[in-house]
Amino acid sequence: RNSGTPMRSRGAFLRVLGLGIASLLFGVTAAYAPECPCISPNSPLIAQANEQFAALGAPGYGAAGECRAYDKELEFAGCVGALESDCPGGPLCFCFEEWCYVDPSTCEINKAKCIEAGGTVGTDVSPYCRDREFQLSSLIADKTGNTTALAYYSYATCGSLNTYDTSRLSEVIAGRNLKIKITESYYWTYKEEEADPRAQHWLGWTGVLNKALDDGFLRFSPAVNVTLDESWSSALSRTKFASSWTACVLDVAVGNADMCIGDFWVTPQRMNLANFLTPFDNDNFYLVAPRTGGDEPLFDILQKPFLPFSNMLWVITFWFLVFSALVMMVTDGHNMDDYDNQGKFAILFKSLYFAFAGYVQGGSANMPASVPGRLATLGFGFFVLITLASYTANLATILVSKGSVTGITGPQDAIDKGVTICIPIVVEAQLRSNFPSAKFFLITNTGDVARSLFNGKCGAAILQETAINSMLAGKYAQADCKLLDEGDLTEEEAHCVRDDQGNAKLDRDCWLVKTGELIMSVPLSVPVRTDLVQGLGWALRKTLQDGKVDQLKASFESTLPPPACGEDGSLTEAADNPLESLRLPANAMLGTTILSVLVMLLALALSGVEIYTGRTIQQILGCGKESDGDFAPATVSGGTRKGRSKRKALLPSGSKKNLMDGMGGGGAPPRPSPFK
Numbered sequence: 059r060n061s062g063t064p065m066r067s068r069g070a071f072l073r074v075l076g077l078g079i080a081s082l083l084f085g086v087t088a089a090y091a092p093e094c095p096c097i098s099p100n101s102p103l104i105a106q107a108n109e110q111f112a113a114l115g116a117p118g119y120g121a122a123g124e125c126r127a128y129d130k131e132l133e134f135a136g137c138v139g140a141l142e143s144d145c146p147g148g149p150l151c152f153c154f155e156e157w158c159y160v161d162p163s164t165c166e167i168n169k170a171k172c173i174e175a176g177g178t179v180g181t182d183v184s185p186y187c188r189d190r191e192f193q194l195s196s197l198i199a200d201k202t203g204n205t206t207a208l209a210y211y212s213y214a215t216c217g218s219l220n221t222y223d224t225s226r227l228s229e230v231i232a233g234r235n236l237k238i239k240i241t242e243s244y245y246w247t248y249k250e251e252e253a254d255p256r257a258q259h260w261l262g263w264t265g266v267l268n269k270a271l272d273d274g275f276l277r278f279s280p281a282v283n284v285t286l287d288e289s290w291s292s293a294l295s296r297t298k299f300a301s302s303w304t305a306c307v308l309d310v311a312v313g314n315a316d317m318c319i320g321d322f323w324v325t326p327q328r329m330n331l332a333n334f335l336t337p338f339d340n341d342n343f344y345l346v347a348p349r350t351g352g353d354e355p356l357f358d359i360l361q362k363p364f365l366p367f368s369n370m371l372w373v374i375t376f377w378f379l380v381f382s383a384l385v386m387m388v389t390d391g392h393n394m395d396d397y398d399n400q401g402k403f404a405i406l407f408k409s410l411y412f413a414f415a416g417y418v419q420g421g422s423a424n425m426p427a428s429v430p431g432r433l434a435t436l437g438f439g440f441f442v443l444i445t446l447a448s449y450t451a452n453l454a455t456i457l458v459s460k461g462s463v464t465g466i467t468g469p470q471d472a473i474d475k476g477v478t479i480c481i482p483i484v485v486e487a488q489l490r491s492n493f494p495s496a497k498f499f500l501i502t503n504t505g506d507v508a509r510s511l512f513n514g515k516c517g518a519a520i521l522q523e524t525a526i527n528s529m530l531a532g533k534y535a536q537a538d539c540k541l542l543d544e545g546d547l548t549e550e551e552a553h554c555v556r557d558d559q560g561n562a563k564l565d566r567d568c569w570l571v572k573t574g575e576l577i578m579s580v581p582l583s584v585p586v587r588t589d590l591v592q593g594l595g596w597a598l599r600k601t602l603q604d605g606k607v608d609q610l611k612a613s614f615e616s617t618l619p620p621p622a623c624g625e626d627g628s629l630t631e632a633a634d635n636p637l638e639s640l641r642l643p644a645n646a647m648l649g650t651t652i653l654s655v656l657v658m659l660l661a662l663a664l665s666g667v668e669i670y671t672g673r674t675i676q677q678i679l680g681c682g683k684e685s686d687g688d689f690a691p692a693t694v695s696g697g698t699r700k701g702r703s704k705r706k707a708l709l710p711s712g713s714k715k716n717l718m719d720g721m722g723g724g725g726a727p728p729r730p731s732p733f734k
Contacts, residue, residue, distance in 0.1 A: 094165035094190035094215040096158035098123040104159050106207035110198045120209070125156040125216035152222035157213045165192045165212060190214040231593040233280040236316040239287045239306055244524045245614040246321045259284040266610040267319050267584070270338070273606055274597030287315060300502045301484050307331045310585040317586040317594075321524075323484055324581045333591045336599045337581035338607055341522035343485070345574045346529075347466040348511065348518075366452035375445065378655070379417055382438050383409040385658045386424065389665040390431030396424045413438070420446050429675035430665035437657025468574030469493055472518045480507050480516035485580060489520060492578065505534045508567045512553040519570075522580070526572055531619040532564025564622040 097103055099121045111119040116134040129135035130153050137153035145151035167179055168186040177183025192212040199205050213220040242248045246267045253262035260268050263286070275282035291305035292314055299305045304327065306318040311332040323341065324334050364372065387409040391397055396412070397405050416423040422439060426432045466472045472479055473496045481489050483500040490498070499516045501507060504525040510516050521529075528534065535555065539562035542552035555563045586594055601607060664675055671678065 091190050091215040091217075093185040093188045094160050094192065094212055096123050096125060096215065097161050101159075101161075103161055104209050106204075107159075107195070107198060107209035110202055110204055110207045114201060120157070120159050120211060123158070125158050125218075127154050127156050129153045129155075129222075146221075152220070155213055155218040155221065156216040157211050157218060157220075158216060159209050160190075160192050160212045160215060162192055162210045165190050165210075165215070191220070193220065228278045228593055230589050231282060231597075232278040233282070235283040235285055236590075237285045237287060239290055239309060239315045239318045241290045241302075241306075241318075241320050243320045244528065245611070245618055247319055248617075259286065261286050261288065263288075266607065266614050267321075267338075269610050270598065270601050270607050271319070273601045273604075274594065277597045277600060278593070291318075302502075304328060304331075304484060307585045310587055313587070316590060317584055319584055321582045322584055324583050325484060326487070327484075328585065332585040333588050334583040334585055335591065335595045336602065337583045338598065338602060339582045339611075340579040341524065341582055342579050343520055343522050343577045344526065344572045345466065345469050345472065345479075345577065346507070346519045346521055346526060346570050347472070347573050349569050349571055366449045375417075378441060379413045380410070381655070382434070382441075382658065383413040385434045385438075385662060386412055386426075386431065388430075389434050389661050390424070390426040390428055393425075393427040393431065395427060417442055417446075428665070428668070430661040430668065433664065434658050434661035437655070437661065440657065466518055466573055469496070469518075469520065469577060471574075473497075477517040478515070480510045480519035482521075485578075488578060488580075505537050508534050508570065509538060509547075509551060509553060511570065513551070520577060523572075527618070527621070529567045529570065530621050530623045532562065532566065532622045533619060535564060535566040536562045538562075564619075568623040 099108075099118065104121055108118070108121055111117060111121075114134065116132065119132075119134065120128045122128075129137045130140075131137055132153075135153065137150060140150035140153040141148075142154045145154060164185065167189045169179055172179055172181075172184050172187035175184035175186065177187040179187055181187050190212055191214040192210050195209045195211055198207050198209070213222075240247055240263055243265075245265055247263060247265040249263050251262075254260070254264060257264070257268070257272065275284075291302045292309050295305035295308040295312075295314070296302055298308060303318075303320065303322060306315070306320075307322070307328045308331055309315045310318055321339070321341070322328065322334070324337060328334070367375070383406070387405050391405040391409070392400075394400070397408055399405075399408070412422075412424040416438065420442060422435045424435075426435050466475070466477065469479065470493070473493060476497070478497045478499050480499045480501050482504060483502055486498065486500060489496070499510065501510060504521055507519045507521060507525070508529060511519065538547065538552040539554040539556065541547040542549060542554045553566070555566045557563050667678070668674055
């Protein structure tokens with residue numbers, strides 16, 4: 059500890075000595091940052107500027123030789139009425155920030171003098187070892203046209219942020235033409251068949267990144283122009299790196315392009331080549347492994363007959379059948395052909411039997427006699443027709459399928475079992491650091507994973523979630539068939555599976571599932587040339603801060619291909635229960651259920667008309683017969699009808715009583731109707 063004291067004392071002495079000499083030679087007054095002190099009011103460095111400010115009605119503006127909020131309440135600066143409560147973030151916050159004029163020669167690092175003073179760049183041993191940001195004032199030139207009265211100011215030396223002049227962020231970029239390389243990647247960048255006339259500079263390319271960058275480009279004035287290079291990384295750069303993406307980073311580093319657009323993984327290797335903008339997202343990596351079959355438990359076998367429909371659809375079906383039974387009871391409960399026992403509960407339970415028996419038999423189990431009853435049967439039959447057809451279609455597939463799960467629980471389990479794991483070459487270093495004993499097979503393109511697993515080069519893979527989603531949507535299956543058609547792959551290599559129409563089967567890769575927990579996250583960004591980093595980084599950060607990237611991601615989510623595995627596209631669901639993807643969801647039968655219910659409601663309405671009028675629908679329509687009369691006449695007293703007619707039970711059509719009635723004979727009176 060004592061050995062360091064002389065050096066600290068020496069450093070303090072040199073700083074004081076340096077500032078003292080500067081005060082004598084340049085009229086510098088020490089204030090705040092010693093490496094970039096404010097200059098005194100009589101410094102020749104701002105003599106001409108003082109004259110110009112005096113002529114503009116602001117004598118001594120910024121020339122007090124110390125840090126002050128010179129713009130506060132100053133009409134000259136447009137700060138009259140500015141409220142400090144609006145800060146930070148308000149447009150007039152610069153009015154309350156302290157600054158002063160400085161000598162630019164003292165604000166920059168002088169490496170030689172720093173070493174001479176016994177220090178190294180970045181230390182506090184000498185003012186020459188550190189620097190502070192400063193800018194050339196454009197105020198005089200803007201207001202008077204005088205370009206010789208120069209003055210340099212610094213907010214940084216006073217510990218303030220320059221929110222007054224943001225030209226340092228835009229002067230390198232505004233109006234500039236950017237040469238940009240681009241490739242297709244998920245919903246970040248892809249090409250449409252027809253170019254958007256409002257974004258012709260993208261030549262038909264669109265995506266989250268294109269829209270986000272456009273938002274950032276418009277923050278500069280004049281706006282940024284784009285020259286698009288669709289060739290992606292150059293041939294020379296590809297000879298140096300196996301990954302075409304890393305090769306594009308090299309193209310930016312050597313000046314072949316100003317930036318490359320895509321969801322680049324930010325790795326130490328790539329950061330050593332070029333700078334990257336603010337990360338706009340992260341890629342989450344998981345293990346992917348094949349499903350393995352096995353003997354099914356008895357419970358799984360027993361539940362298969364119920365698997366064609368989802369649980370919710372079974373609930374809907376049950377309650378529809380109960381509803382159908384109630385409709386049968388109301389519309390046809392007086393029909394003694396079907397309901398020989400006219401007790402209320404007997405009719406209810408018989409109706410429930412007819413509904414459920416009719417459903418499993420595939421048709422009506424009763425013979426309705428009334429028009430409402432027959433109409434209700436039509437509605438019931440329509441529901442049965444559609445649901446049983448759908449049930450039969452799914453059941454055959456489910457009965458011959460076997461539930462399966464992956465035999466690997468995570469990366470460490472794969473390592474312990476000696477399984478070779480396919481990984482992208484770009485993230486090899488990080489994965490080897492995490493799993494030093496693993497056996498890896500390196501791939502240059504995530505689209506090669508399924509083929510590598512088919513060909514036995516690896517038994518599992520580590521992929522980012524977006525690649526897993528693309529694989530389970532069939533994109534890699536389509537790509538392999540295309541490579542086969544173009545002659546780039548053999549049939550043995552491509553493992554192309556086609557349907558009856560010759561198209562690639564999108565569910566080829568559904569035998570692969572995500573398993574285990576999150577392995578790692580890698581930030582996503584785009585490489586950009588060094589002098590553009592600050593300006594474009596600021597623009598992208600503003601776009602992210604405004605929430606526009608999240609809005610764009612939600613908007614472009616709909617452009618992704620639907621998953622071929624899992625009921626709702628959930629890879630996790632397909633992994634937990636592969637048969638779930640075959641089950642019919644409740645909303646698939648929504649239209650059928652609604653139409654059937656409407657028909658039955660109409661039947662109820664017609665039955666109500668019959669009860670209210672005391673006449674059958676046939677009689678109301680003028681086409682009734684004597685045998686259609688199923689209502690007891692209203693009570694007649696003194697020639698006057700009292701009350702509405704009431705239903706009476708229809709005797710079985712083949713009964714002796716009906717036969718006698720038809721011959722004009724008498725007989726026992728009918729059983730009393732339960733509706734009296």
